[in-house]
Amino acid sequence: MQNAPLRRVQVMIVDDSAVVRQALTEVLNADPGIEVLCAVADPLLAMERMKTKWPQVIVLDVEMPRMDGLTFLRKIMAERPTPVVICSTLTEAGAATTLEALAAGAVSIVTKPKLGLRRFIEDASADLASAVKAASHANVNRLRVAHRTEPQQQPGVAPPKFTADAILAPSGPKAMQQTTERIIAIGTSTGGTQALEQVLTCLPRVSPGIAIVQHMPEKFTAAFASRLNNLCQIEVREAKHGERLLPGLALIAPGGKHMMLKRSGAYYYMEVIDGPLVNRHRPSVDVLFRSAAKCAGPNVLGVIMTGMGDDGARGLKEMRDAGASTIAQDEASCVVFGMPKEAIRMGGAQRVQSLGELPRSILDFGAGKRIEGK
Numbered sequence: 001m002q003n004a005p006l007r008r009v010q011v012m013i014v015d016d017s018a019v020v021r022q023a024l025t026e027v028l029n030a031d032p033g034i035e036v037l038c039a040v041a042d043p044l045l046a047m048e049r050m051k052t053k054w055p056q057v058i059v060l061d062v063e064m065p066r067m068d069g070l071t072f073l074r075k076i077m078a079e080r081p082t083p084v085v086i087c088s089t090l091t092e093a094g095a096a097t098t099l100e101a102l103a104a105g106a107v108s109i110v111t112k113p114k115l116g117l118r119r120f121i122e123d124a125s126a127d128l129a130s131a132v133k134a135a136s137h138a139n140v141n142r143l144r145v146a147h148r149t150e151p152q153q154q155p156g157v158a159p160p161k162f163t164a165d166a167i168l169a170p171s172g173p174k175a176m177q178q179t180t181e182r183i184i185a186i187g188t189s190t191g192g193t194q195a196l197e198q199v200l201t202c203l204p205r206v207s208p209g210i211a212i213v214q215h216m217p218e219k220f221t222a223a224f225a226s227r228l229n230n231l232c233q234i235e236v237r238e239a240k241h242g243e244r245l246l247p248g249l250a251l252i253a254p255g256g257k258h259m260m261l262k263r264s265g266a267y268y269y270m271e272v273i274d275g276p277l278v279n280r281h282r283p284s285v286d287v288l289f290r291s292a293a294k295c296a297g298p299n300v301l302g303v304i305m306t307g308m309g310d311d312g313a314r315g316l317k318e319m320r321d322a323g324a325s326t327i328a329q330d331e332a333s334c335v336v337f338g339m340p341k342e343a344i345r346m347g348g349a350q351r352v353q354s355l356g357e358l359p360r361s362i363l364d365f366g367a368g369k370r371i372e373g374k
Contacts, residue, residue, distance in 0.1 A: 009136040012055035013039035014046045016064040023118045027125035043072035057135045058084045062097050077105035083135035095223040102193045105143040107135040111217050134190050134308035142335045182208050182366050185292040187285030189215040189307025191335025202359035205233045208366035209245035213283045218255035225252045241272040253283035260291035279311035289315025298323035301365040305329045307339035316348035325371035326350045
């Protein structure tokens with residue numbers, strides 16, 4: 001009996017650069033799990049092609065003639081929601097537009113430089129393929145109205161998958177004892193921009209301090225924090241090295257840097273450092289969670305949310321073993337149920353909750369209540 005043929009993810013590329021279209025087509029078609037249906041120069045041509053064959057995933061530029069990518073994205077999400085990966089230039093201006101695209105329903109970001117484009121795309125081929133495959137599994141019904149800088153590597157070869165051991169050693173047998181100040185550590189990836197917006201906008205000014213790792217390239221995290229700050233009652237900003245974590249403040253790890261929680265007396269502060277990719281990410285959720293386990297123990301609530309892969313799953317288990325309270329987002333409310341699923345499988349989650357339940361749990365924990373399993 002022959003094995004069933006591999007079902008390939010069918011992709012449409014929409015980019016006004018012929019060089020980008022050719023390079024993306026080559027690297028994606030080289031993956032046996034992906035098939036590029038077509039590569040077109042603008043959204044109007046894309047809509048003509050989509051009349052006869054609708055793709056499973058669209059790789060979309062945001063700056064194009066005739067119709068911009070953001071307008072096209074909103075049209076797609078209104079008519080027939082489809083997973084979209086934004087292919088954006090790594091600039092501050094591009095970051096602002098890309099964040100609008102994520103808010104409008106795009107699943108994730110891949111970045112492209114202005115120079116050395118073909119070599120960059122070839123070097124990042126494993127990331128491109130992973131982004132497309134993750135998008136193909138996205139629950140687009142969870143997308144409301146819902147990366148990183150890599151070192152050079154051989155084309156098509158994924159970087160080594162380091163654990164959090166590359167940044168800091170595991171906790172000892174006893175975590176630091178509880179103090180009066182309670183804090184929150186959150187880790188998320190694919191679909192996390194919308195999920196974080198939904199959670200953080202529900203929090204009042206009087207809320208526990210929150211440390212966040214959202215997988216996102218550098219230059220994008222500052223714009224993302226600024227966007228959330230304009231929407232939320234709490235203050236939200238990109239973390240700086242040595243910055244104290246205070247009540248009513250959420251600090252987001254800068255793209256391209258690891259972020260760790262540290263303690264000085266009764267106070268917590270953030271350490272922002274360079275270092276190798278951990279679980280192929282920088283920032284890594286595992287690094288934040290391990291640091292929280294070591295310095296906060298029962299005084300921290302760990303929350304792992306929507307995302308592809310397993311970054312944060314081991315760290316959440318370490319937090320639970322150190323006496324922390326831990327929650328995983330449930331499958332029904334996730335865009336991609338990868339990271340929470342692995343955390344649950346490893347026994348790291350005391351409780352599994354929907355996205356809508358998380359703000360109340362954060363406030364309850366900050367008020368001194370324990371998060372019991374259910």
